[in-house]
Each structure stands twice: as structure tokens, then as C-alpha cells.
Amino acid sequence: MKILVLNCGSSSLKYQLINMETEEVLASGKYERIGEKEAFLTHKAKGQKKQIENPAYNHTEAIEFALKQLTNPEYKVIDSLDEIQAIGHRLVHGGEKIAESVVIDENVIAVLKECTDLAPLHNPACILGIEACQNVMPNKPMVGVFDTAFHQSIPKQRYIYPIPYEYYEKYGVRKYGFHGTSHMFVSQRLAEIENKPIKDLKIVTCHLGQGASICAIEGGKSVDTSMGLTPLRWNSYGN
Numbered sequence: 001m002k003i004l005v006l007n008c009g010s011s012s013l014k015y016q017l018i019n020m021e022t023e024e025v026l027a028s029g030k031y032e033r034i035g036e037k038e039a040f041l042t043h044k045a046k047g048q049k050k051q052i053e054n055p056a057y058n059h060t061e062a063i064e065f066a067l068k069q070l071t072n073p074e075y076k077v078i079d080s081l082d083e084i085q086a087i088g089h090r091l092v093h094g095g096e097k098i099a100e101s102v103v104i105d106e107n108v109i110a111v112l113k114e115c116t117d118l119a120p121l122h123n124p125a126c127i128l129g130i131e132a133c134q135n136v137m138p139n140k141p142m143v144g145v146f147d148t149a150f151h152q153s154i155p156k157q158r159y160i161y162p163i164p165y166e167y168y169e170k171y172g173v174r175k176y177g178f179h180g181t182s183h184m185f186v187s188q189r190l191a192e193i194e195n196k197p198i199k200d201l202k203i204v205t206c207h208l209g210q211g212a213s214i215c216a217i218e219g220g221k222s223v224d225t226s227m228g229l230t231p232l233r234w235n236s237y238g239n
Helices: 059-070 104-114 123-134 149-153 166-171 180-194 234-239
Strands: 003-006 012-021 024-032 040-045 050-052 082-090 142-146 202-208 212-218 221-225
Touching: 012 059, 012 221, 024 059, 040 059, 050 104, 059 123, 082 123, 123 142, 149 180, 149 221, 166 234, 180 212, 180 221
Parallel strands: 003 082, 082 142
Antiparallel strands: 003 012, 012 024, 024 040, 040 050, 202 212, 212 221
């Protein structure tokens, strides 16, 4: 089974095509400056790295062009897009309504739109990526993995801010937590390396990138994290 994995930013697109049977990354790439004439794609496949300048004024154009590279005769990794059996999307803010990976349908898209005010740089791009895939590869099953889902196990006394409770009730102001896919993977990988059951471990994980956060994990579940209401950069230092 070959899975296309997408991570859509406001002006970027990252992707990997993975053979799930061997866990081999067949191809990967990053499209940058989407929306501009100077947009360009860096594509890696079969030991080759190509940087291709190609205007892409929206995510649909970017995805269409990136997919063409997968079947480019010079360095193709598949003969047809029909070989791609499903698409996975890294999604950011699912609020309190989504606590696990989900098959993407209209209800999931509605949640993304509902949480746009909390993730204004991220959720709109996620929606664009989903809609682009629906246009380019209709009827392909799609699964969304939310950054916030892993942190839904944080107890209420830790996710409620010490401010008037009505702000939570009316506006959803609370700690949500982000980088969940990273924190979950790192904790599980550590348990494998230590050869210990994750349910017996207490771990502090760090996600360091353009955004950064730390997470306290007990028994494989998030119990607290430094990034709170939104994934905006200032939250990277603990709000």
C-alpha cells in the first residue's frame, strides 16, 4: 500500500510518498512560496534532489505539480496516481471535538473551520490542502491526524486557565496543546529504545522547530504541555 502524506502550511506544502509495507519513503518534497510567481519545489526521489521553479498560485496548483513529479519518467516512483491508495493529512487545531485520527469528511472540515480563529495561520491551509486533494484525486480516502488530539488527555485542572471561567464557556479559551504527533512519536520511540512498556514511563519530550513546545507524558498519555490556546509562535515559550 502506498500512502501520500501531506503537511500544508499557509504558503508551503510538504509531502512524502510512503510504501507502508516496507516503510520506505519513495519520494518527498517541499513546495515553498505558494501564491507567488517565484514559487519553487524541492523534490527528492531515487537518490536525486531536484529544485524546480514553477509558479503555483494556490495549493491545488502546487499539489498537481508535485504529483506530476511522482510519475516523471526521469525519476518516477510510480507509474500512475492510481497506485496511491490513501492520503494522510497533518492537521493542526481540532478543538475539543477530535481526540484521535479521523477519516476526513464534511464534519471534520466543519471542525477545522470552526477552529480557524484559534489557528488562523494553520487551519485555512489545512482546509485548502484537503480541498485540493478532493479536486486532484477525487474519491481517494483521506485521514487527518490532529496536533491537538494527543493532548485531549490533559486533566481539566491543568487545561483551564486561571481567568474568569466564562471565557472558557463562551469562547473556548483553554490550553489545547500542539505538536501532538511529534510528542506521541518521540515518547513511543523512547519506550522502544529503552525496551520498557510505555505505560510504566514518565517522560518529558521536546519539540524544537519554528514552533517549540515541551510535553509531560505519563503512561503514554499527555498530562501537561507548554503550548496552550493557539499554535502561534509566541505560545512556543509557554502561555
